[in-house]
Amino acid sequence: MKKLTSAEFDEAIKFVPGMEDHNIRAARLVLVDGLTYVAAAAECGGTRQWVQKKVDRIYGAFLENNTTCPSGWFRLSVCVPSREAITEIKNIEKKYTKESKQTSKK
DSSP states (O other), rough: OOOOOOHHHHHTTTTTTTTTHHHHHHHHHHHTOOOOOOHHHHTSSOHHHHHHHHHHHHHHOOOOOHOOOOOOOOOOOOOOHHHHHHHHHHHHHHHHHHHHHHHOOO
């Protein structure tokens, strides 16, 4: 599940210029307040798909521009020769993120 702190959310929306307030509110309900897409859509008068697009846009901006790492993680900058290498590196990150979340649930 995608989740941001209020501060992370506020930082992320700086990278999504022109997004209207009602779109930001819908995404905040999901990312910060923990509502489901359906519940946020009902509260904002939209569809689940509409809310999901707003959430994806803001969360994507957060991932693209976030300069902090979770506690105990390290940031690494690399140069790679191809898009395939980028995909491989992102898959490694996803694997360790998933493992980290599973370990923290125990």
